[in-house]
Amino acid sequence: MIFSKKAKKEIDIWIDKYPEGRQSSAVMEALKIVQAENENSLSTEVIAAVADYLDMSNIEVAEVATFYENYNHKLVGKHTIRICHNISCMLNGADDLVVYLEEKLGVKTGQVTKDGLINVKKVECLGACVGSPMFQIGHKYYENLTKKKIDKILVELK
Ligand code: FES
Numbered sequence: 001m002i003f004s005k006k007a008k009k010e011i012d013i014w015i016d017k018y019p020e021g022r023q024s025s026a027v028m029e030a031l032k033i034v035q036a037e038n039e040n041s042l043s044t045e046v047i048a049a050v051a052d053y054l055d056m057s058n059i060e061v062a063e064v065a066t067f068y069e070n071y072n073h074k075l076v077g078k079h080t081i082r083i084c085h086n087i088s089c090m091l092n093g094a095d096d097l098v099v100y101l102e103e104k105l106g107v108k109t110g111q112v113t114k115d116g117l118i119n120v121k122k123v124e125c126l127g128a129c130v131g132s133p134m135f136q137i138g139h140k141y142y143e144n145l146t147k148k149k150i151d152k153i154l155v156e157l158k
Pocket of ligand 1: 084085086087088089090124125126127128129130132134
């Protein structure tokens, strides 16, 4: 098995939220939990393990894992900066901040920094438009971003 007993327990909590026989409804949370244990990435083996655990076919799990942006399929940095570039964020300077992040980190979006710590990913609206421009790292949202705020956040990540 590619995920730990602790991960199974966490997945079981989600499975218990659904009627018996509907364990597949926990697939998104299961993928999130298992991804966190596998260097923030979902290999075909990991997807197969989740499918096996939820009594689903591999392709059903792969369809979910490849549809949503919150799942990774190649090795990414320890921290993924998911910067929104949708309309509100774009109008409030997200494009400039993407360029700033790329220059500051020495990578293009989708690449991982040389120290393996950070990658930047452009994503669609994260539902925090009122705080635009914004990005997400892990479960935390950082809103009303400025270059100065980004500098401080990057220092805290290292
Ligand atoms: S447009 Fe960026 S959070 Fe909605």
